[in-house]
Amino acid sequence: MFAVYAARIDRDRPLNGLESGERPAPEARPGWSTVNVRAASLNHHDLWSLKGVGLSEDKLPMILGCDAAGVDEDGNEVVLHSVIGQSGHGVGPREPRSILTERYQGTFAEQVSVPTWNVLPKPKELSFAEAACLPTAWLTAYRMLFTNAGVRPGDSVLVQGAGGGVATAAIVLGKAAGLKVFATSRDEAKRKRALELGAVEALESGARLPQRVDAVIETVGAATWSHSVKSLRPGGTIVISGATSGDRPSHAELTRIFFLELKVVGSTMGTKDELEDLLSFCAATGVRPVIDEVLPLERAREGFERLEAGDQFGKIVLTND
Numbered sequence: 001m002f003a004v005y006a007a008r009i010d011r012d013r014p015l016n017g018l019e020s021g022e023r024p025a026p027e028a029r030p031g032w033s034t035v036n037v038r039a040a041s042l043n044h045h046d047l048w049s050l051k052g053v054g055l056s057e058d059k060l061p062m063i064l065g066c067d068a069a070g071v072d073e074d075g076n077e078v079v080l081h082s083v084i085g086q087s088g089h090g091v092g093p094r095e096p097r098s099i100l101t102e103r104y105q106g107t108f109a110e111q112v113s114v115p116t117w118n119v120l121p122k123p124k125e126l127s128f129a130e131a132a133c134l135p136t137a138w139l140t141a142y143r144m145l146f147t148n149a150g151v152r153p154g155d156s157v158l159v160q161g162a163g164g165g166v167a168t169a170a171i172v173l174g175k176a177a178g179l180k181v182f183a184t185s186r187d188e189a190k191r192k193r194a195l196e197l198g199a200v201e202a203l204e205s206g207a208r209l210p211q212r213v214d215a216v217i218e219t220v221g222a223a224t225w226s227h228s229v230k231s232l233r234p235g236g237t238i239v240i241s242g243a244t245s246g247d248r249p250s251h252a253e254l255t256r257i258f259f260l261e262l263k264v265v266g267s268t269m270g271t272k273d274e275l276e277d278l279l280s281f282c283a284a285t286g287v288r289p290v291i292d293e294v295l296p297l298e299r300a301r302e303g304f305e306r307l308e309a310g311d312q313f314g315k316i317v318l319t320n321d
Contacts, residue, residue, distance in 0.1 A: 001025045003109035004300040004318075005063045006050050014050035015304055020297075023063060026105070026113035031090040033072050033116045035080065039132035039294075040068040040107040042303050042316040043165060044244060045099060054102045065107035065318075066100045069122055069131035077122040079131045079279065080107065080114055081272045090115020099136075099269065108300060110320055120276060123283035133289035133315040134278055136269065137165030141173055141217070142278045143270035144239040149215035153178030156213040158231050160184050161220040162194040162202060163313045166241060168290045170217045171197045176287045182209055184224070193313050197290065215239065225249035229256055237263040290314030296321060 001023060008017035026034050046064045049055040055062055066082040082100035085091050100106050100114070122131045144166070145151055151174075159170045162183040174181040175198025183194040183202045191202035201210065205224060212233035218224065221243025228238050230253065257264065270278075282288065292312040295303050296319055303316040 001110040002297065003063045004065070004297060005061045005108070006055065007061050009050070009052035009055070009057055009060070011051045014047055015301070015308065017050050018301060018304060019061075020300060023061070023105075023109065026111055029113070031116055032113050033119050034111055034113045035068065035070040035072050035078060035119065037068045037070040037107055037110060037112055037320055038128035039070070039317055039319045040065045040297075041132045041136070041165075042307050042318065043067065043136045044242065044307070045101070045136065047304070047308060049101055054099070059103070062101055063105040063107075063109050063112075064101055065109070065112075067132050067135045068107035068112055069128045072119060077124075077128075079120045079122045079275070080112070080135060081118045081120060081275050082107075082114075082135050083269050083272075084115065084118065087117060087272075089117030108297060108318060118272070120272070120279065123279050125283040126279070126288075129291060129294055129317045129319065130282075130289050131279070132317055133165070133291065134282070135275060137315065138169040138173075138289055139270040139275050139278055140241050140267065141166045141169035143274055144217050144241055144267045145170060145173055145177070145179075145215075147270070147274065148239045148265045148267045149217070149237050151179055151215050154180070155215065156180040156182070156211065158182045158184070158209065158213045158216045158228065159199070160205075160216065160218050160224040160228060161244070162199070163187065163190040163310070164219060164244070165315050166219045167217065168197065168314045171199050172287055172290060174198070176281075176285055182213060184227075190313055212236070219243075220245050222246035222249040226251040226253055229253035229262065232260070232262050234260040235262070237265060239265045239267050241267045292316050294319060
């Protein structure tokens with residue numbers, strides 16, 4: 001089958017290790033389902049994999065891709081939950097949790113195999129492309145906001161780095177849930193788009209907010225960390241799920257954190273139950289993922305180049321026609 005995969009690890013020039021071509025189709029195994037992939041979406045996790053983060057040399061070649069929507073062996077339209085090993089279903093009970101492509105072949109292919117427990121019904125209201133955006137970036141944003149930040153309608157939230165998949169998801173979900181959402185970006189066009197998605201104000205990165213917020217959604221890391229801490233009200237919460245600009249900020253703001261009793265919460269992906277809730281939320285409210293571009297799987301490299309350059313606003317989706 002045709003697939004897009006990591007053939008080599010290159011920490012400095014990750015796209016040097018990206019290749020496409022024929023790979024073995026998944027083999028049947030007890031407790032697992034094979035899904036014909038109709039759409040899959042790109043994540044920064046795929047770029048990190050090409051750099052060798054979470055993916056070791058002995059696992060190569062590895063088909064990339066965490067997210068997918070497609071059709072299972074019985075003809076059902078489905079969405080995949082890409083956290084493997086969380087429950088023990090389909091894998092050994094002591095197997096540690098991993099994200100698809102860290103241990104198992106991914107979704108940038110004509111077919112993918114996952115534990116049957118990880119297969120969820122796709123709501124008829126969502127297209128394959130829309131559904132394929134949800135299991136990583138949108139699920140991450142959903143858990144960050146509603147589980148780990150614990151915000152309620154009427155609360156205020158700062159979303160750093162508008163444009164990325166998690167950030168755009170947080171803006172849309174926050175608006176739909178009745179939150180007062182502020183956003184930042186270095187790019188004027190992305191700030192304008194953030195306003196269109198529902199942010200009450202979009203500011204340049206590092207700019208002072210008109211008020212201190214209840215929570216910050218942080219995926220940028222070192223470049224925005226100090227600003228995130230300074231933007232919180234006393235007792236507020238930073239939820240961090242990524243560090244695309246690096247994980248070693250020059251100013252950790254430890255004094256401010258302990259003096260104002262701020263909370264710092266790490267967040268990774270989300271549970272199957274949370275993905276079910278997110279799918280239902282989108283189906284019921286009309287909320288839809290922000291899609292930057294849809295490309296055929298054969299043009300995956302173009303999508304990777306756009307993601308690496310940071311030019312996208314929302315999700316890049318790859319499709320099998």
